[in-house]
Amino acid sequence: MNGSGSQKNIIQIRGLEYSYPPQDDRPAVPALSGVDLDVAEGSFVAVVGRNGCGKSTLAKCMNALLLPDSGSVVCAGFDTSCGETVWELRRNVGMVFQNPDNQLVSSVVEDDVAFGPENLGEDPSEIRRRVDGALKAVGMYELRRQAPHLLSGGQKQRVAIAGVLALDPKCVVLDEPTAMLDPSGRREVMDIIETLRARGTTVILITHFMEEAARADRVVVMDGGRIAFEGSPAEVFAQTGRLEECGLSVPFAAELAQLLREEGIDVPGGIVNAQQLQDHLCSLK
Amino acid sequence: MAVRDITIGQYFPADSPLHRLDARTKILGTVLYIVSLFCAHSFSALAAAAVMFAVCAALSRVPFGFMSRGLRPVLVIIAFTMVLNAAFTAGGAVLVTLGPVRITSGGVRRAVFMAVRLVLMIFGSSLLTLTTKPLALTDGLEKLFSPFSKLGLPAHELAMMMGIALRFIPTLMEETDKIMKAQTARGASFGTGGPISRAKSLLPLLVPLFVSAFRIASDLAMAMESRCYRGGEGRTRMNAASLGRRDLAAAVILAAYMAVVLMINGSPLA
Numbered sequence: 097m098n099g100s101g102s103q104k105n106i107i108q109i110r111g112l113e114y115s116y117p118p119q120d121d122r123p124a125v126p127a128l129s130g131v132d133l134d135v136a137e138g139s140f141v142a143v144v145g146r147n148g149c150g151k152s153t154l155a156k157c158m159n160a161l162l163l164p165d166s167g168s169v170v171c172a173g174f175d176t177s178c179g180e181t182v183w184e185l186r187r188n189v190g191m192v193f194q195n196p197d198n199q200l201v202s203s204v205v206e207d208d209v210a211f212g213p214e215n216l217g218e219d220p221s222e223i224r225r226r227v228d229g230a231l232k233a234v235g236m237y238e239l240r241r242q243a244p245h246l247l248s249g250g251q252k253q254r255v256a257i258a259g260v261l262a263l264d265p266k267c268v269v270l271d272e273p274t275a276m277l278d279p280s281g282r283r284e285v286m287d288i289i290e291t292l293r294a295r296g297t298t299v300i301l302i303t304h305f306m307e308e309a310a311r312a313d314r315v316v317v318m319d320g321g322r323i324a325f326e327g328s329p330a331e332v333f334a335q336t337g338r339l340e341e342c343g344l345s346v347p348f349a350a351e352l353a354q355l356l357r358e359e360g361i362d363v364p365g366g367i368v369n370a371q372q373l374q375d376h377l378c379s380l381k
Numbered sequence: 382m383a384v385r386d387i388t389i390g391q392y393f394p395a396d397s398p399l400h401r402l403d404a405r406t407k408i409l410g411t412v413l414y415i416v417s418l419f420c421a422h423s424f425s426a427l428a429a430a431a432v433m434f435a436v437c438a439a440l441s442r443v444p445f446g447f448m449s450r451g452l453r454p455v456l457v458i459i460a461f462t463m464v465l466n467a468a469f470t471a472g473g474a475v476l477v478t479l480g481p482v483r484i485t486s487g488g489v490r491r492a493v494f495m496a497v498r499l500v501l502m503i504f505g506s507s508l509l510t511l512t513t514k515p516l517a518l519t520d521g522l523e524k525l526f527s528p529f530s531k532l533g534l535p536a537h538e539l540a541m542m543m544g545i546a547l548r549f550i551p552t553l554m555e556e557t558d559k560i561m562k563a564q565t566a567r568g569a570s571f572g573t574g575g576p577i578s579r580a581k582s583l584l585p586l587l588v589p590l591f592v593s594a595f596r597i598a599s600d601l602a603m604a605m606e607s608r609c610y611r612g613g614e615g616r617t618r619m620n621a622a623s624l625g626r627r628d629l630a631a632a633v634i635l636a637a638y639m640a641v642v643l644m645i646n647g648s649p650l651a
Binding site: 161186187191203207210211212213214216218220224227241242243245256259 | 544551600610611619621
């Protein structure tokens with residue numbers, strides 16, 4: 097039962113509309129209006145946008161935590177609105193949330209990682225194998241008997257990622273996983289995202305940090321519940337004006353490159369990270 | 382008020398004979414221990430209970446300082462019980478007379494007896510949570526209660542709820558601390574004034590705490606759902622606990638202990 101047979105898109109979203117239901121005195125709030133998005137298998141896509149632009153809602157739609165009002169979301173071949181396959185879908189599309197504290201279920205790291213495979217009803221030996229594998233993949237194997245509240249934010253988030261990896265997903269959706277972390281925690285999480293990418297897992301990263309988005313294969317800019325524009329990081333971050341309209345800035349390296357260009361220094365477009373800028377500036381002389 | 386003081390529900394990681402016992406054995410053992418405390422009618426029977434606790438505590442390799450931290454929050458309750466018992470138990474020689482209240486030697490005896498019993502009860506039950514991982518504990522409870530699930534008792538749900546409650550104690554503590562500091566920074570004062578103004582001052586603490594507890598609950602529910610949680614049906618366990626020779630030994634020791642307590646109760650020593 098794999099997809100609609102088209103090319104290898106792990107996620108296909110067509111005309112997705114979603115409104116949060118009305119509450120007490122508040123009317124319904126439209127969060128997504130007419131989103132179309134394809135994500136190729138094995139790619140790393142960053143979704144950026146200001147607060148309230150609908151990016152977290154979009155992430156939750158991919159995991160069937162929210163169901164579309166209209167339109168369709170097909171992930172890993174499963175339509176999210178089909179109630180029977182929702183668990184198959186969720187084991188294939190893992191989700192990591194913003195607050196590392198609020199997504200860990202157990203008081204011991206390895207038991208928390210085991211939570212997912214236990215829910216799937218795997219054999220104890222298979223669960224053990226997956227838990228050890230997932231913990232090693234995020235570099236938390238040594239701390240497997242630790243209590244989560246004694247870990248740093250970055251470590252907690254790594255445990256949360258391990259908990260998702262233990263489900264053996266094809267795709268991992270991370271909803272602002274670094275928003276509550278300090279710079280070193282942020283680096284830890286980004287390094288793991290690179291590992292996931294190297295393993296061929298599709299990564300969808302919802303983020304506020306342009307430096308993180310610059311590392312993706314593709315950047316999707318959202319504004320007002322729809323996709324404003326998208327492209328490779330080089331293409332997206334060249335459009336400073338459009339980004340500012342969406343309430344976003346460009347990565348520091350891209351901004352610096354632009355300023356240098358205005359000063360008449362020969363810096364090509366498409367520079368999005370410090371390494372590229374450094375390499376180019378060093379080659380100038 | 383330090384918020385990190387409560388050790389109930391706090392697992393102390395160590396490798397000891399007590400840690401390795403099956404959770405079910407430890408739960409039933411703890412229940413038996415508490416029952417024995419209520420059966421004990423004499424100081425000598427309580428002494429037997431204290432010896433039992435001391436042996437278990439030594440076996441558990443949990444530092445005593447760590448254990449006794451759980452006692453501090455209930456000291457007030459113990460003191461209150463002592464005062465009530467001392468004041469309203471008649472019998473024996475009158476020691477002090479305060480207006481209508483006569484404190485008798487029998488009352489003092491009873492007050493001390495109740496205090497020792499309470500302290501042992503708290504220590505004894507905290508030993509369970511100190512040496513048992515919360516998930517093992519809830520697994521144990523689930524297994525103990527599963528025979529009743531046919532009668533409609535939601536054993537799995539109760540166990541899961543308890544496990545989550547235990548997991549979130551430190552998180553909610555931190556949250557409380559944060560809210561307290563934020564409110565203090567805005568001029569609120571906690572722990573000053575009379576009991577009524579103290580209770581009132583807790584309001585700006587409790588309301589945000591409840592709000593944040595609900596937010597955490599909703600986040601967690603979403604995270605659990607996204608990790609394929611759908612109740613206890615068809616769920617397996619990574620560490621399937623099984624009763625071993627160790628548990629049999631523990632059961633024998635506990636039975637012997639209970640017999641000793643009952644014997645002391647019935648003996649002329651009492």
